Amino acid sequence: MHTGVAQNASMPVSDPEQWVDQCGDYLFRYALMRLRNHDAARDAVQETFLAAIKSLDRYDGRVEIRFWLRGILRFKIIDHMRKTSREQSVDTQDGHEILDSLLFKASGIPTIRPEAWKIDPGQAIMREEFWPVFESCLGKLKDLVRQAFVLKTVDDMETEEVCKVLEISPNHLWVLNHRARTQLKKCIEAHWTPEGL
């Protein structure tokens, strides 16, 4: 049944059990970063493998197996987010933010003037020690803020698609991403100290 599928020497596709050792950690990391829940990430990875076995005849070997599996995993992650986002409400207490988003949309002129970074982010991101800080700060965001940031900014998904998954309007997405940027910047500035200063 599995013959005829292109084989990659480093990644045999004929034995799905080997996927666990070869790309289990990679897929788990991908899921954990997006779901921020160990058990949910592990379950998404398992479901990915089981779904992949069923559609293995559709794998043509043109991409590495881990990327093919990651494509399936993305559906599982988005499914999970869709389910959990229904239980969250967008906090619209701050009417200014929504007004800003509308003004911004109409004119492209932001009324918000964020302060410049206290550190040089361009240098920081090239350093290994920056990433635990980044990941911790990301983990501190509220679920919906984080999900909006992860889908839109980290995964560079279309605005329309993100809005559908999270069941929010484009204005809310703008507000959530603005909040994410502001909070991440504040958190990173508080926890990242570049050496030599």
Added chain:
Amino acid sequence: MLTCKQVSNALADRDYASLPPLKRAALQVHVALCAVCGKYNRQVMVMQDTAREFRAREEKSPVDAHGNVLAGHEKQAIKEAIRKATADS
């Protein structure tokens, strides 16, 4: 010449690194010099740079910055589920 609206919309839409080179260069010049939208859009670009670097690192290493991985017994359980699924099919 790009307007603030065009620049802001382009940046709200997608990672500026994936824009065609000429449009990207024009956008970078506008943001660097613009007194109106520069401050705001520079912050958007910084986060896009950070996100892009994160994606690249994610591809390179199977372990996140905190060393989170699946436990051995979890991997065993997943293997068993796969074995069962392949035996059934």
